[in-house]
Amino acid sequence: MADEDKTATSTSDEKPKAGIFGRVFNAAVEKLDHKLPWYKLPKPLGLVALIGIRNTLRQENLQDTSRLPAVEPVQPPPFEGRFTTERTPDGSWNDLVHGEMGMAGTRFGRNAPLEATWPDRQRILDPSPREISRRLMTRDNGIIPASAGNALIAAWLQFMLHDWVKHGTSPTDNPWVIPLAPGDDWPEPPLQVMRTPEDRTSPPDSDQPPTHINVNTHWWDGSQLYGNDLAAQSFLRSHAGGKLRLVDGLPPVPDDPALNPVYMPGFWVGMGMLQTLFAMEHNAICDMLAAAHPEFDDETLFQRGRLVLSALLAKIHTVEWTPAVTAHPTAVAGLRANWWGLQGERLHKRFGRLSGSEIVSGIVGGQSDHHGVPFALTEEFVAVYRMHPLVPDEFDFRSVDTDAPTLGQTGFDELAGPAGAEVLQTNRLVDLLYTFGTMNPGLVCLHNFPKHLQTFRRPDDGGLMDLSATDIVRCRELGVPRYTAFRRFLHLPVPESFDDITSNKQWAAELQDVYNGDIDSVDLIPGMFAEDRPEGFAFSDTAFRIFVLMASRRLNSDRFFTTHFTDEVYTREGIEWIEKTTMGTVLTRHFPELRPFAGASANAFAIWKRPGR
Structure with a gap:
């Protein structure tokens, strides 16, 4: 591409302002949303409501941390034309x-007003996080x-999170120490939580709210497969035919154990399965490109293969994974419209984009737009993706050929870390995938946290x-507002009593007891987990509001x-590979x-x- 294109792809640094009609429309949607939320409306009206909700969130809930004062912030490498x-x-x-x-090493953004993101240092441990864990x-x-x-679904979420977000390695010299209540059976007192690493670029004695660094790239770029720096990428590549390395199929x-992901807390068999599957898919893409373009060298094949695979991951997440966990007809239609627009997949494949409008023809293939705020994933985005209840405690491993037990019932503790790596090495990947596909995840709700993860x-x-x-x-440490404040900032109705949070009387009473009757102290996660969910949803509408904003933004930017x-x-x-491929295609192509x-x-x-069955 010509050098002059370099300036043509960035949008204005000014946050755009809605016109009179836009402001009236958005205000009307917000007023309606407080009385009759989008998921209770007929689908056409619900889609209109989601457009208005997203408009308001784009205007008011993209907060820039990158322009706050910084000391020696990370700098990009010199520009090269190939970029x-x-x-x-x-x-x-x-x-x-x-x-x-x-880029990797830049700050997380915010969806809450910056002035509301100061951590309440006096209440980091109040009420006790351990008692919330035990009792709720x-x-x-x-x-x-x-x-x-x-x-x-659970494996995919962990696979995506390893692409998107990582706060870095916690220091061990000054942990949070959580007091234990009488009768607590915690096996190895004291109960400690290591602190999140500080932002090394934040000026000392700064009067700005604390910020934190994302060690990963913020982009949807497959970094869980390709690494976040050149050294990691080089190690993972075969340097032949554009392909990724597989050693004994993995x-x-x-x-170096310090660099081995198997020894990091986030690794388990679900993560390893999908890393392997999509490394295989990357290599299949490279084979296809090599056959179509014999003039491509190893570097070109790798770079094109990465582009295709990263877009495929984004498509699967947008039009398959998220609709699976938000299986309300209106939500499914809205998520698919992010990719193809309201014109739909069939018309899009036949005629391409019919309009420059993202509503009509989707975000993909349209114009880039940061909506006046430099792109970054946010701390609130990380918070709503804390969905550990999706993970079962036990996995019933079976053979795809006969449905007979292979490993049989296996606890999560036998599937994480080096034990999980051994399961991957000694079992057929197809059987592991079959097992995951034929068992349910958990709902993201109270009283559904995996027991193995409470003693991990x-x-x-x-x-x-x-x-x-x-x-x-x-x-709390990262300054994510508590539940009532979070809903207020997202322009949602704010509960005034514990019965307003949930129709489950037992849960409401438990929340009231644990939080000593102070509804404004309820943390975001217990509040979201207690909510009545929209039809077909595995998690709360409060969390979905962040999805409405950030799912579009990750494509737009x-x-x-x-x-x-x-x-x-x-x-x-x-x-064409992206257009024709689904998660089912990937699974059946290789198995x-x-x-x-x-x-x-x-x-x-x-x-x-x-x-x-």
């Missing part, structure tokens, strides 16, 4: 004017299933963690999904044995029917 058609290893130069935007989160009577979906791991043994240092208590501490989503950049064959299951479902994240 116009390649994703860089560290995420730099996605925006061709502000090369640092969204624990699975008392087994898993509460999300009956329509399958456990690939992605390679470094010899870290694989790196052997420390014991209560991840439910840790989630509460993290939200990324030029590789907008202005550069072209044959010239991806190749015609690459665009034909899954055709009767994943291939028979309209959405591969829906529960697969086991033989004879």
